[in-house]
Amino acid sequence: MKNIRNHAIRFVLVGTLNTAFSYLIYAGLLFAGFDYKIANLLTLTLGVLFSFKTQGHLVFNNPDNRLLGRFVLSWAFIYLCVTAVIGKIIDFGFDAYWAGAIALPFSVVLSYLTQRYFVFRQVPGKET
Numbered sequence: 001m002k003n004i005r006n007h008a009i010r011f012v013l014v015g016t017l018n019t020a021f022s023y024l025i026y027a028g029l030l031f032a033g034f035d036y037k038i039a040n041l042l043t044l045t046l047g048v049l050f051s052f053k054t055q056g057h058l059v060f061n062n063p064d065n066r067l068l069g070r071f072v073l074s075w076a077f078i079y080l081c082v083t084a085v086i087g088k089i090i091d092f093g094f095d096a097y098w099a100g101a102i103a104l105p106f107s108v109v110l111s112y113l114t115q116r117y118f119v120f121r122q123v124p125g126k127e128t
Contacts, residue, residue, distance in 0.1 A: 036083075059115075
């Protein structure tokens with residue numbers, strides 16, 4: 001349980017910076033006139049490599065570059081899910097700025113779960 005808590009704390013600390021940076025990119029792209037779907041995709045694309053290195057090394061103690069394919073696959077899945085959530089929030093009457101902000105907690109939880117249990121999963125007996 002302590003190991004899961006440590007991962008979660010480190011994930012939140014590193015992820016806070018990544019999330020703030022990503023939302024600023026997203027909002028900037030919306031301000032520049034991009035549709036929310038394209039803004040979300042471009043934001044995701046810009047953050048993937050940096051996030052891969054920071055999360056892998058600082059959170060999960062696993063800097064193995066061979067896991068990049070899994071990381072990209074997990075973010076493709078997250079992108080589809082979060083874009084659908086943003087769309088539903090917009091359907092409730094929120095603008096794309098608020099919808100993106102409201103969807104952030106969903107994105108964070110989904111990101112942690114996919115990284116912890118799919119991308120950087122630990123081999124039994126080799127916990128970090």
